[in-house]
Amino acid sequence: MGQKVNPIGFRTGVMLDWKSRWYAPKKEFADLLLEDKKLRDYVTKKYKFAGIPKVEIERTRDEVKVVLHAARPGVIIGRKGQQVEQLQDELQNLIGRRINIKIEEISRPEIQAHLVAEDIAEQLIKRAPFRRAIKRALEQTMEAGAKGIKVQLAGRLGGAEMARREKQIAGSIPLSTLRAKIDYGFVEAKTAQGHIGIQVWVNQGEYEDQADGADAQEGQASKKPKRSYKR
The missing domain is CATH 3.30.1140.32 (Ribosomal protein S3, C-terminal domain)
Incomplete structure (x- = not known):
């Protein structure tokens, strides 16, 4: 059988950054992971027609930053940003933490x-x-x-x-x-x-080459000739 792997998971940590960016002790990790799942499910279900392919989550000690990548951000923002405030309150009630929402438009x-x-x-x-x-x-x-x-x-x-x-x-x-x-x-x-x-x-x-010249020079092999060992 053919062995298949998720292309996003395959590149995460190598070419791609993680969608959840935070660190937690072993005891808290499972609860915070479940919170991330609740946030993503709630947002994608409520704004089904906003075109949200990706939700990024960052955590600090004080708040949870939720970045929504949307094809139609106007659906989420609403008139004068009223719907964003409403969504912020709903997410805060859902997980019981302070939420900061950021919306980024997808160009293509x-x-x-x-x-x-x-x-x-x-x-x-x-x-x-x-x-x-x-x-x-x-x-x-x-x-x-x-x-x-x-x-x-x-x-x-x-x-x-x-x-x-x-x-x-x-x-x-x-x-x-x-x-x-x-x-x-x-x-x-x-x-x-x-x-x-x-x-x-x-x-x-x-992906664009992210390594600069200094790093490339440091990574080069030494120009000294290899020692030959005689038996």
């Missing part, structure tokens, strides 16, 4: 894998043909400037009695190349025939 939502998967799921729920939904997603993502995209659907496709998988690829998807910026998203479409799993991989290009 068409190349965000989670948002592409959500768009396909919406079409499938509206009974659109699955092949047409996949083809449309491939075309839109490639036109937006992505280097490649892979979409895989699994379930009772087209209302068939037996579940199956179907995938389509456009461009290149180098999953094993760490410097390749591969975004991954998974969404379930709850149709009348059953749930259909939608997996999307998007190649957004390559």
Whole structure:
């Protein structure tokens, strides 16, 4: 069987930063991890149509900073920022800690894998043909400037009695190349025939080289000739 790994988990700590950035002792770690899960589930469920593929959480001693990456930030902000204050109060009541919310707009939502998967799921729920939904997603993502995209659907496709998988690829998807910026998203479409799993991989290009010249020079091998050992 093919061995598969989540592209985001594969690059976290190497090319990507963690989505939760905090440290806790062993006794508190599980409770804080559960709090993070509650915050993410609450925000993504309430603002389903705001297009939130990523929620980052940072903790200090005094407060919890929640960074929402949204394709449509206006849905969350509301008129004069009233909805942000309301959301802040709701999250504070949910976990019992002081919350600081920051909203960042996503410039190109068409190349965000989670948002592409959500768009396909919406079409499938509206009974659109699955092949047409996949083809449309491939075309839109490639036109937006992505280097490649892979979409895989699994379930009772087209209302068939037996579940199956179907995938389509456009461009290149180098999953094993760490410097390749591969975004991954998974969404379930709850149709009348059953749930259909939608997996999307998007190649957004390559990560920029973050190492400066000084570090590169320090990392070079010494120019001294190797000692030869005679037996």
